Amino acid sequence: MKHTLSVLVEDEAGVLTRIAGLFARRGFNIESLAVGPAEQLGISRITMVVTGDDRVIEQLTKQLYKLIHVLKVQDITETPCVERELMLLKVNANSTTRSEVVELAQIFRARVVDVAEDSLIIEVVGDPGKMVAIVQVLNKFGIREISRTGKIALTRESGVNTEYLKSLEAKI
Structure with missing residues (x-):
């Protein structure tokens, strides 16, 4: 399960290196990092997505607290929260397909941030599900490059x- x-x-030099090293030594991959x-002032927030069961995450949390500059660790997987990502997409868009690509971007409340003769760069902000959805929709035009921040x-x-409210709406 993703946590x-x-x-x-x-906010000290080397803190991120020590955290990444802790995960690497235990063979865990960090799927997303921001x-x-x-x-x-002087405090940084690290948001990371890692895979593991509850027992593994509990162990990682204990290990993180042992690092000298770590102040607080929260597993917010089951906690109601606002989640966002930023993604830039470079999409093929010639004169015949450009208007359709722009219309689809607008449906996702995305913005066109660069226009070239045969491509567009689109900026998308939203929850991770939105990122997956817009990539699927724009795939038919040909995606040249993608750059995403972590969650x-x-x-x-x-x-x-x-999320609970959305599930109720879906049932209605």
Whole structure:
């Protein structure tokens, strides 16, 4: 099962290397990784997606807490949260297909950020499911390049689980 971990660390040189080394020594792959400044000066938030069962994630969490600059580790997989990714797609788009590609991008609330004679670069922001969906739709035009950030996430203070609400809407 995929787990999303949110890790607060002191903003010190080498912290990310030590965390990556911890995962590598134990043979775990980090599927997604995003690092950036947190709400407090001198603190960074690392959001990572890793695969493993609950027991493995619990062990990894304990190991992370042993690292000197790690302040807080949360497994937010089952916690209601807002998740986003950023993706840039370079798509084939000549004069005959360009308008269709732009229309499809607009359906996904994506933006065209570069136009060339035979291609477009599209910026997409959203949850990971949206990324998969737009790639599937635009695949027929030919995707030249993709660049994606890792998933970032913050827990919802409201506690509202929008995934649960979406499942209710689907039943109606």
